Ligand SMILES: Nc1ncnc2c1ncn2[C@@H]1O[C@H](COP(=O)(O)OP(=O)(O)O)[C@@H](O)[C@H]1O
């Protein structure tokens with residue numbers, strides 16, 4: 001499957017156990033672009049802290065967010081020869097707070113966010129059912145307390161993850177296409193934005 005270099009980089013965001021890795025992977029496969037899990041970019045110290053049941057703070061997350069931002073800016077791997085346009089990418093990253101997302105977009109301004117929403121009891125049961133993961137379910141409360149939902153002036157959409165994965169992915173693609181459509185409508189024949197800034201698109205869902 002070839003990558004769609006014309007797509008903006010996508011960050012699938014939300015609290016622990018919302019389904020970022022699962023949905024992100026499936027979404028990337030459907031779009032034919034690379035998938036990267038930001039969990040793999042955490043330092044050993046961050047990982048150890050979370051494993052010990054201690055939530056990360058802003059200082060812990062700052063260098064990690066810069067590493068994630070660098071991935072978004074590169075928009076995924078180049079082709080096999082190492083040249084040509086980079087493919088786009090889907091990154092699973094909690095990106096819980098607005099300043100974190102702004103930090104990511106400082107690296108890669110075209111980034112759009114898909115926030116995964118779920119009822120706390122759904123999250124809790126999924127977190128508890130998951131085995132062999134470094135994130136203890138007890139950290140879910142702090143993740144929910146830290147979450148600053150995607151705001152109306154941030155580029156992206158929200159999808160409910162109560163449905164099976166294939167449905168969640170279809171909803172995400174429809175919402176992303178709607179964002180693309182709105183951006184197209186705002187573009188004049190010379191390719192310059194004549195309407196609202198893409199950055200100011202409403203959050204749907
Ligand atoms: N739509 C879904 N329906 C049912 N189970 C799901 C769904 N999405 C994710 N899961 C399950 O929930 C758990 C948490 O998902 P995961 O992708 O690891 O979340 P995150 O990356 O946000 O922590 C996993 O066991 C996963 O298989």
Ligand SMILES: O=C(O)[C@H](O)[C@@H](O)[C@H](O)[C@H](O)COP(=O)(O)O
Pocket residue numbers: 015016017020021039042056061093094095096135143
């Ligand atoms: O910002 C954070 O506190 C972390 O990024 C945190 O969100 C963690 O990395 C994951 O939630 C654990 O892994 P899962 O997202 O896969 O649960």
